[in-house]
Structures are given as structure tokens and as C-alpha cells.
Amino acid sequence: MSADPAAHPGPVIEVRDAAVELAGRRVWHDVRVDVAAGEFVAILGPNGVGKSTLLKAMLGLQPLAAGQIRVLATSPARARRAIGYLPQRRSFDAGTRIRGVDLIRLGVDGHRWGLPLPGRPARQRKQRVAELVELVGAGRYAHRPVGALSGGEQQRILIAQALAHRPRILLLDEPLDSLDLPNQAAVAALVGRISRDQGVAVVMVAHDVNPIVAHLDRVVYLGPAGSVVGAPERVLRSESLTALYGTPVEVLRTTGGRIVVVGVPDSPVGHDHQPVGG
Numbered sequence: 186m187s188a189d190p191a192a193h194p195g196p197v198i199e200v201r202d203a204a205v206e207l208a209g210r211r212v213w214h215d216v217r218v219d220v221a222a223g224e225f226v227a228i229l230g231p232n233g234v235g236k237s238t239l240l241k242a243m244l245g246l247q248p249l250a251a252g253q254i255r256v257l258a259t260s261p262a263r264a265r266r267a268i269g270y271l272p273q274r275r276s277f278d279a280g281t282r283i284r285g286v287d288l289i290r291l292g293v294d295g296h297r298w299g300l301p302l303p304g305r306p307a308r309q310r311k312q313r314v315a316e317l318v319e320l321v322g323a324g325r326y327a328h329r330p331v332g333a334l335s336g337g338e339q340q341r342i343l344i345a346q347a348l349a350h351r352p353r354i355l356l357l358d359e360p361l362d363s364l365d366l367p368n369q370a371a372v373a374a375l376v377g378r379i380s381r382d383q384g385v386a387v388v389m390v391a392h393d394v395n396p397i398v399a400h401l402d403r404v405v406y407l408g409p410a411g412s413v414v415g416a417p418e419r420v421l422r423s424e425s426l427t428a429l430y431g432t433p434v435e436v437l438r439t440t441g442g443r444i445v446v447v448g449v450p451d452s453p454v455g456h457d458h459q460p461v462g463g
């Protein structure tokens with residue numbers, strides 16, 4: 186497998202008619218989406234619709250019941266070394282003493298847990314850590330214990346860690362959750378910049394499209410009848426989501442420009458309703 190995008194001029198992620206079943210229940214089906222190098226794509230939908238499951242399928246951690254997912258023209262599992270993944274999480278305990286820079290170094294050292302990798306001198310690894318700190322703008326706080334950092338600062342450190350091996354693809358599961366609005370905007374802008382400037386294909390699961398919408402190339406809105414995929418302004422319309430859900434869904438734009446989706450039903454197993462942008 187090659188992680189060189191030049192060797193794969195087509196999409197770096199191809200999802201074709203994919204379906205997943207969990208505990209005998211079909212979570213989603215007929216999902217089709219391509220993601221190209223340098224694109225920033227969001228996976229949207231209500232609680233429990235299967236957004237995290239789609240991300241896991243792209244990583245090869247969730248087998249499909251139907252269809253196919255190809256990553257860098259091979260299976261997701263074989264492409265995993267070219268993927269940076271940030272799973273869903275809350276925050277570090279306030280007492281966590283490991284420093285931001287140590288977490289990033291763990292990413293650079295890979296699975297060797299601090300043991301030097303053959304062929305990569307300590308100086309090179311140190312330089313890569315410094316580059317990553319600079320890339321995410323964490324110079325001011327990277328040497329402080331992560332437990333003492335704000336949610337947004339922690340998230341930037343984790344994004345730097347996920348980028349340690351120059352992945353071609355970055356999969357982020359709700360990285361803006363639990364951040365305040367200024368930090369949501371700052372982390373969204375950082376991810377947009379990484380995708381654009383570094384040519385990384387970014388797929389982000391999000392509850393609220395508003396902080397990221399200006400940076401997005403496309404959205405995947407999951408629903409019981411499959412998915413609607415396209416530019417945000419095309420997908421986030423009452424007609425598109427009404428057709429996807431088979432029930433009246435309204436997409437409103439406030440005078441401040443916020444997008445609010447009203448009427449999207451919960452997934453069949455019933456989670457708390459939390460409309461996008463609501």
C-alpha cells in the first residue's frame with residue numbers, strides 16, 4: 186500500500202452503497218460518498234443515527250453488512266497507517282500531569298511508547314514535535330500539564346498528535362463538543378487550514394454544523410433512507426432533509442446566519458433529540 190496521494194488521483198475515501206448492522210439492527214444503508222485529498226467533509230445527523238459508526242467503518246474497525254469502503258485504493262484496515270483518528274472523548278482529568286508536548290511526542294514515537302524508532306534520530310523526532318506544536322499554534326501552553334489546559338487547547342494538542350505521522354486522512358469524532366463558541370470557531374478554522382494547506386482529507390462528525398460550515402466542502406447527512414451528500418447549501422435544505430427522513434423537516438436560517446434544523450426525528454432506538462444547530 187502506498188499512502189502517496191499522487192499514486193491515487195481519485196478519491197482517497199470511497200464509500201459505495203455501504204450498510205452497517207449492530208445487534209441485528211440496520212443502522213444505516215445505501216451510504217455513498219467520495220472524499221478527495223484536501224477536502225473537508227462533515228458527517229451530520231441526530232443522536233444515534235450512526236455517525237461514529239461510519240467513521241469506524243472508514244477505519245476498518247466496523248465491518249459492513251453490505252457495500253464497500255476503499256481507502257487509498259485499498260481496504261480501510263490496510264490503509265490505517267495513513268489515517269489520523271481522534272475518537273470521541275470528553276476531557277482530561279484536571280490532575281493529568283502529562284504535558285501537551287509529551288502527548289505529541291507519543292504520537293511521533295508511534296507504537297514504541299517512547300523508545301526511539303529505528304532510522305529516526307532523536308533530533309528529527311524533536312523537530313517534528315516542534316513543527317506540530319507550531320502547526321496547531323500550541324507554543325504558549327504545550328509545556329504545561331494537559332489537565333491544566335482548556336478544552337480547546339487540549340483538542341489542539343490531540344489534533345497535533347493525530348497529525349504526527351503526516352496522515353493523508355484525518356477522522357475526527359465530534360472534536361468541538363464541550364468547547365465554548367470561540368474555541369469551536371478556532372479549532373474549526375485550524376482543521377480547515379490543515380485540510381487546505383496540507384492536502385489532508387478531513388472527515389469530521391459534528392452535532393452542530395454552524396462552527397464548521399464556512400470551512401466545509403461537503404456534508405453527509407445520515408438518515409433512515411440512506412444519506413444526502415453534497416455542498417452544505419444543497420443538503421441543508423428543508424426539501425433534502427424532508428425527503429431523507431420521510432417526515433417534514435425544516436431548515437431555518439436565523440438573521441445571524443445560524444442554521445437550525447427542526448423536526449429531525451430521533452434514531453429508532455431513541456436518544457435525546459438534539460437538532461443540528463439547535
Ligand SMILES: Nc1ncnc2c1ncn2[C@@H]1O[C@H](COP(=O)(O)OP(=O)(O)OP(=O)(O)O)[C@@H](O)[C@H]1O
Nearest residue numbers: 207208212231232233234235236237238239452454
Ligand atoms: N456495539 C454496538 N452494539 C449494538 N448497538 C450499538 C453498538 N455501538 C453503537 N450502537 C448503536 O448504534 C447506533 C449508532 O451509534 P453511533 O455511536 O454510531 O451514533 P452517533 O450518530 O454517532 O450518535 P451520537 O450522536 O449520540 O454520538 C446507536 O443507536 C447506538 O446505540
